[in-house]
Amino acid sequence: xxxxxxxxxxxxxxxxxxxxxxxxxxxxxxxxxxxxxxxxxxxxxxxxxxxxxxxxxxxxxxxxxxxxxxxxxxxxxxxxxxxxxxxxxxxxxxxxxxxxxxxxxxxxxxxxxxxxxxxxxxxxxxxxxxxxxxxxxxxxxxxxxxxxxxxxxxxxxxxxxxxxxxxxxxxxxxxxxxxxxxxxxxxxxxxxxxxxxxxxxxxxxxxxxxxxxxxxxxxxxxxxxxxxxxxxxxxxxxxxxxxxxxxxxxxxxxxxxxxxxxxxxxxxxxxxxxxxxxxxxxxxxxxxxxxxxxxxxxxxxxxxxxxxxxxxxxxxxxxxxxxxxxxxxxxxxxxxxxxxxxxxxxxxxxxxxxxxxxxxxxxxxxxxxxxxxxxxxxxxxxxx
Numbered sequence: 001x002x003x004x005x006x007x008x009x010x011x012x013x014x015x016x017x018x019x020x021x022x023x024x025x026x027x028x029x030x031x032x033x034x035x036x037x038x039x040x041x042x043x044x045x046x047x048x049x050x051x052x053x054x055x056x057x058x059x060x061x062x063x064x065x066x067x068x069x070x071x072x073x074x075x076x077x078x079x080x081x082x083x084x085x086x087x088x089x090x091x092x093x094x095x096x097x098x099x100x101x102x103x104x105x106x107x108x109x110x111x112x113x114x115x116x117x118x119x120x121x122x123x124x125x126x127x128x129x130x131x132x133x134x135x136x137x138x139x140x141x142x143x144x145x146x147x148x149x150x151x152x153x154x155x156x157x158x159x160x161x162x163x164x165x166x167x168x169x170x171x172x173x174x175x176x177x178x179x180x181x182x183x184x185x186x187x188x189x190x191x192x193x194x195x196x197x198x199x200x201x202x203x204x205x206x207x208x209x210x211x212x213x214x215x216x217x218x219x220x221x222x223x224x225x226x227x228x229x230x231x232x233x234x235x236x237x238x239x240x241x242x243x244x245x246x247x248x249x250x251x252x253x254x255x256x257x258x259x260x261x262x263x264x265x266x267x268x269x270x271x272x273x274x275x276x277x278x279x280x281x282x283x284x285x286x287x288x289x290x291x292x293x294x295x296x297x298x299x300x301x302x303x304x305x306x307x308x309x310x311x312x313x314x315x316x317x318x319x320x321x322x323x324x325x326x327x328x329x330x331x332x333x334x335x336x337x338x339x340x341x342x343x344x345x346x347x348x349x350x351x352x353x354x355x356x357x358x359x360x361x362x363x364x365x366x367x368x369x370x371x372x373x374x375x376x377x378x379x380x381x382x383x384x
Contacts, residue, residue, distance in 0.1 A: 091122055099142035101347075104340035104354050106333060106361075112150050113332070120156050123147030127162040130173055141177050142345065148178070149339050152190035153327025160194040164205060167215050174215075179344035183214045186326055186339050191222035193325035199226035203240060207248050217259040224263045225323050228312055238269055245279060252286040261292075265304040266321060268312060273301035334363050 097108040112119040126136060126144050136144065151159040166174055178187065195202060205211070206219035227237045241264050250256055264272045276297055280287040287293065311317050318324055327335050337358045341351045 090118065094119075094122060095139055095143040097143075098146040099139045101142075101340075101343055101345050101350050102353065103357055104337050105146070106336065109146065109150065109336055110333075113153060113327075116154055119147075119150055120154060120158070123151055124156070124159055124162070127151070127159060127166065130170055131162060131165045136173075141173070142343075144177050145182070145343050146336075146339070148190060149186065149326060149336065152186075152193040152325070153332060153335070155193050155325075157194055157196045160191075160198065160201075163190075163194065164201075167211050168205070168209055171212070176344060179342065180214060181342040182339065182344075183218060185342060186335075187215070187218040188221035188225075188322065189324065189326035189335075191218055192225045192323070193327060195222060195226065197226070197231050199223055199232045202226065207244065213254060213256040213259065216256055220256075220259050220263045221322065224266050225325075227267050228318070228323055234267075237267060238272070241267075241269055241272055242275070245275075245284060252283055253291055257285050257292065258296075261297075261300050265300045266307065266312075266323075268304055268307040268309070270301060270304040273297065273304060333361075334358075337363050 094108055094112065097105045123144060126140055126147060129136060148159070148163065151163075166177070174183070191202065202219045202223040206216045206223055209216060209219070211219075223232075226232050227234070241260070244260050248256070261273070261276070276285070276292070279285045280292060280297075285292055307317075324331070326339075337354065340346070340354050346354075
């Protein structure tokens with residue numbers, strides 16, 4: 001058990017609170033938190049954490065709360081207390097780093113991928129708070145952009161429910177945290193990573209949820225991944241896709257019709273396209289220059305016919321069609337670089353800097369970051 005010679009809390013300046021462990025040979029700033037109080041007067045006295053461990057407060061900082069409020073620290077050893085301080089500091093450092101947009105913070109992201117439990121604790125908490133807790137700060141929202149991608153890369157199934165609540169019920173927060181470019185490009189692959197045989201849930205969200213078409217498109221794409229992986233029997237998948245026009249309530253020009261046809265094409269259900277001309281002629285689906293043209297329909301039908309079972313199983317086909325879960329090896333780092341360019345609040349100059357950063361680090365990927373690999377991804381401002 002450590003004594004006060006090993007554990008010392010002190011302030012270098014009145015506004016700065018630092019923790020130092022001689023054993024760890026480091027000192028770091030501790031962010032404000034309810035358990036750490038500032039003292040208006042000069043203090044130079046040891047404070048007991050427990051019977052055999054002392055922590056010293058000095059200069060303008062009272063590091064442990066008064067006796068009436070010491071329940072949090074009762075029974076703590078010095079090692080546990082230091083770990084608590086580390087957790088507080090690490091969370092603040094992680095959020096601050098991931099809220100930045102000028103560079104892709106790969107150092108922090110890679111550490112988060114290694115520290116799986118801590119990462120999941122931090123970002124599951126933030127994601128859940130959107131539905132039933134205090135409003136997130138601007139920094140927390142900005143950091144949660146990467147946090148959601150981290151949860152996907154870590155295949156954190158527990159994040160699927162809170163993420164779906166965010167997408168269904170909190171559109172303003174969704175716009176601030178993810179934004180349309182990420183909804184179209186990375187969200188489908190995040191859902192693929194989070195799902196664990198959740199095809200029915202994904203289908204329900206795609207066909208009957210309150211979210212707009214871009215989010216429902218992401219659910220369709222993730223559902224198609226379940227089909228491609230054999231989690232949905234092909235006979236059932238074929239039946240669901242055939243029934244799609246009968247179970248959805250869509251305007252004739254709704255882009256989700258194209259999402260439906262893209263999905264049918266990707267999973268290779270060419271026969272379904274025989275029913276589409278009737279839907280167009282009846283006005284159920286808009287045709288012509290403002291809707292689904294004959295040329296587009298022919299291209300989709302031909303693609304469906306060419307998507308043989310053998311081709312759909314190849315890594316190259318899945319890469320080029322966007323059916324690789326987000327963060328999957330060996331493209332983890334590349335995926336985060338692509339996500340960095342899509343983050344809300346990122347300027348064109350910052351995007352160019354991120355591309356340069358990727359080039360300097362020789363990050364390789366199957367496609368250029370501007371290629372969404374999702375036919376429905378909305379173009380970004382300034383992109384060609």
